[in-house]
Amino acid sequence: MSLARAESRRLFKRRFTKLIVIGALLVLAATVAGTWFSNEKVGATQVASAKAQADRDYQEAVRQSEQEMAKCQAAPPTTDGVPCSEQVWVPTPDQYDYTWYMPATFDLRSEFPNMISVLAVVLAGAAFLIGASFVGSEWSSGGMMNLLLWRPQRVRVLSTKLTVFLSWLTGLTLLLLAAWAGIFQLVAEVRGSTEKMTAGVWQSFGLTGLRALALVLVAGALGFALASLGRHTGMALGALVGLGALQIGVYVMANLAEFKFTEAWVLPVWGYAWLDKELVLEDFRSCDYSATAGCELDKFTMTWQTAGIGMAIVVALVVGAAMWTMRKRDIT
Amino acid sequence: MTAVLEISGLRKTYRGRKGVRNALDGFDMVVEAGQVHGFLGPNGSGKTTTLRTLLGLIKPNDGRMAILGREVPRHLPEVAREVGAIVESPQFFGNFTAETTLSLLADAGGVNRNRVVSVLDLVGLRDRAKERVKTYSLGMKQRLAVASALLKEPKLLILDEPANGLDPGGIREMRTLMRDLSDSGMTVLLSSHILGEIQLICDSVTIISAGKRVTSGSVSEVLAQHTSGAVKVRLEPGVDLMGAAQLLRAAGAQVALEKDYFTVGNASNPAQITKLLADQQIYVSELTPVSADLEDVFLELTGTAPVEGQNRQVDQSAMTAGKGGWGQ
16 A cells, blocks of 8 residues: 555656646647637527528629620530530529538537547547656666565566556546536537437447546556566657557558458557447458449448457557566566 | 575576576575675676675576575565665666655655655755755765665665765765664675775675675684785894895795895795794794785685786686695
């Protein structure tokens, strides 16, 4: 218990933790501000204004069309014999739907899931960096060796650090998720709409939020474990860059080899499927040389369960390797 | 006396691209309770490997270790509370203050945080306690490392090169601190290259070379065991010093002439000197053994004395040369 208390204090006292959390909060604040200023509440005034604008544009289009028609009819007949009624476009009122002229408005029901994804991605990035630095700087500064002189239980020390970090991360993410929901509820009420918000919709948001939390924890655990494996913060960042390069290579090679659903080899796609419940991948090559006109593309649906199993295996392997090396490798 | 620390047959092998290297090759050491024990050895001889192995940072290939009568590393978690240690250069997270660093260690080890102020005061860092460690000099970091080791009020204090980076005043303070701690009943294991300090502070020593113990015992015993065997011979005034020296040389003695005396380097039986000279009516007025200091013993035992025209490499050391000499 004393070790957990010490590690909690250490995590909160670290300047890097504070900086990254503040940075993440600023990005989230910018997202809220952007949403706030780019949306507005729609009422009778906005509808009337949109209808008036649509009508004005329609009248202008009619005027231009009539001018073109007059020009066409005044001109000598063309050799191809196409009549003016076919040469000149004549607008119709339905082509000027007033809803296209409505200002952007924030619909909580349809747009909040995207906002949860934004929160998840920002927090996952922050979690990776904080996790990597939390253990990486301990290794590179010699702090880990000092700690092990006091608590010579390697696996317990590392797992306590990880548990403390993930617990803190869970608390922070849940807190921010709650605040996020409250903030966007407010944005929707003032600058948008909260129509069709039922208990079922909130439940669905809750489940998406839990998947977001899991994604943040996965990123944090991976950053922590990679830095511990390399005994340096830079190891986690290097692994991330290496993984990015590898992913591009794998994607290109898979395409060259004409594998189906090459996007499935790219890890961020798993994250997308995880947050969005499912992702449908299509194989555009499946209709090449197809003799039938209505060829249906081959499809692969990556569900959140598939993506979750994939991420769980990756986390288990990397964290397991970190624990194993902690137990086996000499500390020099 | 009870042994606070026992090591026997400790082996540690490193495998690299250049083959296998034995960092520790059946090393033995015993440290008795209440002593300040010096742990000496040339660079790369295995001192730090021994300390790291003892403290559970390195896994040995073979051997037995016990601290306060309990086998380690198996019982290390239980005895760690009784052992304060610094290994090699002091290493701390630079962005924390000394106070934070120690209070975090106190929390991790279940030690009362109130001790932090008193140990910082003890090592002379009280007024700089709220400054970041990265602003500290090497000597100040060394003091902080000692403070961290003392935080637990350990029964066994293991210090690896604690005088590194300390100014002369700091070295003297450290010496006094070691003695005070020892007087209070704490056992101190002190690894150092400053042999004069070791000779001043320590009750006993162990010397390691090439991963093996080459000697151990109380400082006086070790010095006595490894005196050069040389004796200083002074004759009655007016006696022909050169003639006497030639007489001894003819009998096989290694004689070095000084202004008013000479030394016989391989005098394992000094009685032979008096007998040979007395036979020629030359009488000795002073015959005293030439005493060695710890540095001489260290250089002799580890074979690391500089040789003119040679650049000794780190792993080059010779085990003790055969003893014995003229007169036996």
